[in-house]
Amino acid sequence: xxxxxxxxxxxxxxxxxxxxxxxxxxxxxxxxLQWYRQDPGRGPVFLLLIRENEKEKRxxxxxxxxxxxxxxxxxxxxASQPADSATYLCASFRMDSSYKLIFGSGTRLLxxx
Amino acid sequence: DTGVSQNPRHxxxxxxxNVTFRCDPISEHNRLYWYRQTLGQGPEFLTYFQNExxxxxxxxxxxxxxxxxxxxxxxxxxxxRTEQGDSAMxxxxxxxDQFGYTFGSGTRLTxx
Numbered sequence: 001x002x003x004x005x006x007x008x009x010x011x012x013x014x015x016x017x018x019x020x021x022x023x024x025x026x027x028x029x030x031x032x033l034q035w036y037r038q039d040p041g042r043g044p045v046f047l048l049l050i051r052e053n054e055k056e057k058r059x060x061x062x063x064x065x066x067x068x069x070x071x072x073x074x075x076x077x078x079a080s081q082p083a084d085s086a087t088y089l090c091a092s093f094r095m096d097s098s099y100k101l102i103f104g105s106g107t108r109l110l111x112x113x
Numbered sequence: 114d115t116g117v118s119q120n121p122r123h124x125x126x127x128x129x130x131n132v133t134f135r136c137d138p139i140s141e142h143n144r145l146y147w148y149r150q151t152l153g154q155g156p157e158f159l160t161y162f163q164n165e166x167x168x169x170x171x172x173x174x175x176x177x178x179x180x181x182x183x184x185x186x187x188x189x190x191x192x193x194r195t196e197q198g199d200s201a202m203x204x205x206x207x208x209x210d211q212f213g214y215t216f217g218s219g220t221r222l223t224x225x
Contacts, residue, residue, distance in 0.1 A: 004155075008153075034212075034213065041218070041219075041221075042218050042219070043117075043204050043206070043216030043217050043218050043219050044156065044204075044214075044216050045216070046213040046214060046215065049212055049213060089155050089156075091155070093211065099144065099146070099161050099168075099169070099211055100158045100161065100169065100171075101146075101158065101211075101214065102155075102158065103155030103156050103157075104155050105153065105154050105155045106154075106155050
């Protein structure tokens with residue numbers, strides 16, 4: 001079955017460093033991937049979308065890459081700040097649906113001051 | 114417009130009771146979705162509306178669950194005869210297209 005997998009272990013980094021989160025997908029080839037941020041007790045907030053023909057996408061301190069050979073997307077936050085601490089979710093559509101977004105389980109990021 | 118609004122934010126109910134949640138999407142969004150999220154997991158798709166039509170319903174939704182979107186505006190999700198396994202965060206989202214959903218803050222359901 002189509003799966004999106006994210007590292008379930010929390011990522012703990014020092015303020016100012018670059019955080020890199022990984023999203024792997026199996027058994028399908030998504031046309032694009034989306035990244036969301038979720039704070040405790042809140043709904044996910046859309047951050048970035050990257051298409052399969054785009055190698056890299058940037059938005060301020062955020063960068064997303066999409067490697068169709070490795071079946072992987074990397075999400076980078078440069079010059080990380082304690083306010084970046086949250087859970088980050090990777091998502092894509094199932095191949096049989098253009099609206100059934102499936103999510104990974106998310107990776108929690110903790111940025112220490 | 115203040116985004117997607119969900120009510121109530123929290124609901125505690127006894128097993129066997131019925132509960133109903135409401136979602137008010139962004140007014141110009143014709144697509145509306147319900148998701149369920151449990152601790153440590155990503156949101157799971159429950160159902161999708163385009164305008165007032167419910168186009169898909171997940172196998173996760175048993176016959177005890179029903180959703181409506183009358184007139185293509187707000188939506189309600191009802192759970193009948195709640196069970197402890199229904200305890201979760203119920204998230205509503207809306208969008209104009211498939212690129213980037215706007216989620217509400219969710220309704221946290223606790224069944225005791």
